Amino acid sequence: MQVRLRKFWWQLVGDPEQLPLEHRAFNVIGLITGVLLLILIPLNIALKLWVVSGMLVVIEAILVFLIIRARVYGQYTFSLLAYAIASYVVVTITFLYNSGSNGPALYLFLLTYLFLIAFTHPRFHRIWTVLHLVVPVSLLGLEYVVPHILATDYATLEYRYLDIATTLIIIVVCTYSITIYLRGNYEREKHTAEQHAYKIEAQNEQIRAQNILLQESNSEKLRLISILAHDLRNPLSAITGVLEILTYEELPADMRKAMKAELLLAARNTSELLDNLLSWTTGQIKGLKPIATKIKPEVVIANVLEVQQFIANKKGISITTHLEADVKIWADIDMLELIIRNLISNALKFTPKNGTVDISLNRNADNRTCTLAIEDNGIGIASEDMSRLFDRNVQSTYGTESEKGIGLGLYLSKELAALNHGKIWARSTPGKGSTFFVSLPLYEAESHPQPHQLS
Template identity: 30%
Template sequence: MTFGFAMIRTSKYLFLIGLIAGAYFVSGLLGQMLKVPPSNAGALWPPSGISLAAMLLLGKRIWPGIFIGNFCISAWAFGFKEESLIVYAVTGLGAVSCALAGTYLIKRFVGFPNPLVEDKSIVLFMLLGGPLSCLLPPTIAMIAMSLDGIISASEIPVNWISWWVGDTMGVLVFTPLTLIIFAQPKHIWRKRLASVGIPLVLANALVIVFFLYMQEIDQQQRQQKFKNQVITLSQALKNRIDGDLHAINSVRIFFMGSDNVENQEFILFTKQALSPFKEIESLTWISHLSAGIGNIEFTSILNKRITDYSNDQQVFSANPNHLLKGDFTSSEFGYLSVEGDKVILVMPVFNKAKNNEKLLRGAIVTRISIDELVRESFNELNTADSFFTVSTSKGAENQKKIIFSNAGDQSTNKASEEYAFSVADHQWRLSFYHNSVLENSRIYWPMWWVLVSGLLFTSLLGVGLLILTGRYFRTESIIEERTAALLQAKNAAETANNAKNQFLANISHELRTPLNGILGFTQLLQKRSSLPEDVKKHVNIIKQCSDNLLTLISDILDISAIESNKIKIDIGNFDFELLLDNLVDVFKLQADEKNLTLIVNNEVSPQYLKGDETRIRQILVNLLSNAIKYTDYGSVSINSSYHNGNLVVSVGDTGCGIAQKDLEQIFSPFVQINASDFVREGVGLGLAITRELVDFMGGEITVTSQPGKGSIFSVSLPLPISTRNQYGAIPDQQVKTERNTAMRVLIADDSEINLLLLANMLEQYGCVVDSAMNGQEALQLISEQDYQMALIDLNMPVMTGLELVKVIRSQHNPLKIAAISAYADEHKITEALKAGFDFYLTKPLDENKLIKILMDVREEKQIIVRGPDLIKNSSITPLSW
């Protein structure tokens, strides 16, 4: 098993090394496309950047892949020469040393893995991995290549610089690209794909395309320059030969026009006519005897001294009969032969006979130096870097013979350009060759500047984009941290708010439970006629104090619901006149207690409006309560009107008034102005709740006040007119009891006080009451008796009210059930109604609402009762107050 795992690890490692070597070699081919002579290294060397990134990501263990890849690409570039294997190995070690040095420096001074978001980290990363580490490969390579004789000492600077620039550019461009794809943390590096990677690739591609285009243009220009030089040199040689032939032909014409030519005359004439042509070494006159036999008559030596001429008979090189067939009126005719580095031109001279037949008189033999001919032809021309051969041939069957060459070994290659022309009876051909060695040794500065400047721009673009994205990520990180902190604070605030709401709900529950007993038994005592007057007064005081405490509890729950955005509005038809009369009846007693005059002016013409009666009552109660509370003498007035679909109610007083600076502050929760000067009841929630309710209903509340003179609060609410006005007023349903029909009612509560209170209330109205202390007892009684109504407390031991009603509804029992609870929050109300309760009554119980439920159940008809203490389940979504 261990051996098998070792084999798998080894196979994976070898595969990784092969992958790195392959990537190095393939990317090296791209670099070879971008090399500029005289260097064999490209001005952009992608393998250096890829190898550095690979070693940073995978560790030092991948160095064999870098070595193998560099060895192969070096052998490819230099032609797989066996004698240079050591050089290839040394350059491979140079590439490995570059990657190792860059990795060490980056990990030592920058750290890796690193998202590179700090400006300093980015600059250090590029400097250490690029220009600094890339000093090693060219230095090592130049030493090895100079020792091996591949380059000379004069070639080292150019090759070193080009090698260093290529490696540096490769790191600056391809290391970021590789890290974007493979580096950690991925959530940062991958985001740079669009902002850094794509712009780098596009910029690099544009530079490469532009470089290749410029390279093609440069190649075409050099090719055209070469062609132009070929034409110029060829034409110059041809023109020189034509001049020689023309001058020699003038001598021939001289002989043709003279019957007898003396030696001195011949020498004088030829020197005068041919002295400008330094390539013509001598001219010899050979007279014709017979059968191709000639005799040298005399020789004119031009520019050079020629010896060893004899007067022995000489044999013509051409058949006289063949020469007779030529057209000798042209200077282009003659017979040509090559002897060593000399061209021998034989030009026959004829005399005309009487019958116009040609008679061979003799021949002029001219010796021309080929080297001098070429030198004189190109005397004033630029022949630098020109490598060519001059060859001659005669007829299709003869092979060409090279008579001049300065091409050296290049003549074995195929000629790049050729130019041919005729000389006498021969065909001369000039063959021109490119000197690859010379071309590769020349520095093409324009190409270098184009490529290096483009790559430098790309590199700086990459660094700049890395810095910009790094700053963006830093900003984003700060924003995320602050957002997280804000979210944590928000969650903490919400938790605290929820805890507060839960606390308020619990406090409300705990306060409502004893209040239920206090108010309930107070109402029972108030109905007793046998109580003395002073006791009734005490009972009324208890009732008033309990009502005030209940109002305070309701206000606290309302402000909590408003802050949690859980307030609900229930739209319905209501009688505004009746609502106002009820309020006046209540607050007239309070005004009388303080000897205040309550003035009412109602100008609302429609009797019925459409809106939330309970919330409107709450708004007016708060305004009237504040007006009476802060008025010690004078009056409180109520003015109401309706116009343009808006109900406008103003409550004025002659109280202490409010300073201008405090007009906005009075609507803040738990705020009382001048609390030290005017000690009043309450906790400062009334006006805050009032404004929130008005805003929620789309209305507006305003206040005008003068300290010491009083205040006027005005409320405008958009309320449509109810359709009930079209049919006249519907008389209110009176709360009556029908004692002749006894109802059997079950009450369940774990509090004996609540059971006693409910039993007394129900028995006063002729109900037969059974009681249970928990849900299990209640369920047992329901299974044994036939009840018309059940009043169930939610919080009970053994079985809660919610569990009880779910069991009852699962048995398809149609019993009417009302939930009784001290919880007045929306969540509890909704939960109870969804569980199966028909009604929801909050403690303290309102006796009138309880009797209305009994009447509804008894008469088996639907009634609509809404209030802060009652919710009736129906087909519509239940609303809470």
């Protein structure tokens, strides 16, 4: 019921979300005044105040016209000014034809002043104040100088008492209603302002948090660029130097062959670094979205070993594989190849000459995932470095043959594994070697997990 009444009231005076406060205020004034006149007209007829009654009927018709003009056609400024002028005319006629200061006119001046001050723009308040001082004082002066021009139409003293008492009751009720209405508007505007302030504060907090993340991200990117510039300069300088020697110098065949091998190794290491960088920057700029398919991991491992075997042979490292048969996984083949290449490359980089690297693949007990393990007997990883092995703290590292890296491969491998519903972890003993594990979902014809997206 209360909701229906509120909706009906908003239909009369306007929705607070759609209509400005000043326009709604005029609608309220018009409705209150209209109701007031509907009470005063029969009262004045009963008191046989025929001139005042006729004037009030005319004013009621004008008021209805102004309300329609404002509410339907939106002409609020004209309607408000017309209302103000009409109120002065009504109260002046009431004063002249209803016993002057002995009637209710002066009380009605207070009511119209309250209406105009409460519901009009502050720029008009001085005008209403001056007029409500000048007009009543002028009428009182007129009554004092020429009292005989005033009509004293009360038939009996009881009529005067009834008229004034009714006027006072109307003024009190109207004052109460206006106060409640204004207080309701104040509380609503206060609540809206508080909600707006809370929303702005929440947005500011979000912006501050985003700024912190952005600053951290920019700092990481600048640091990465600095490291890349340093780490790419050396192999590129070496490649350039070797090419100049091979181009302009006459060298024995065995020396030329050795230099070409060094050149090929430097080029491959640089290419691997650039591949990782390209994958990472692509994910940062436009997001990586895996395209999952059924994959035989032994095929991917074989493809990677075709390239990495050259480095293993150069260092005399023996690579063995122990792959469970008929294992098929559900992942993005390019991402899986990048993960495997990074892990095998790291194993070869940190394994000394004549070391071993063992690659194994087995189903897990849950029969829903499998685990790829790449184990080496290299230099291992210090315990203080294990906690930040896969984080964004990119830094330069050196292999057993001074191979350069920046740690981007492990961080990227972790991200790519997560995108394919997998995970990566490591175990290591300094001086004895490390084992890196990658767990990925098995291919199942019934259901396949939807890949994530890096954004």
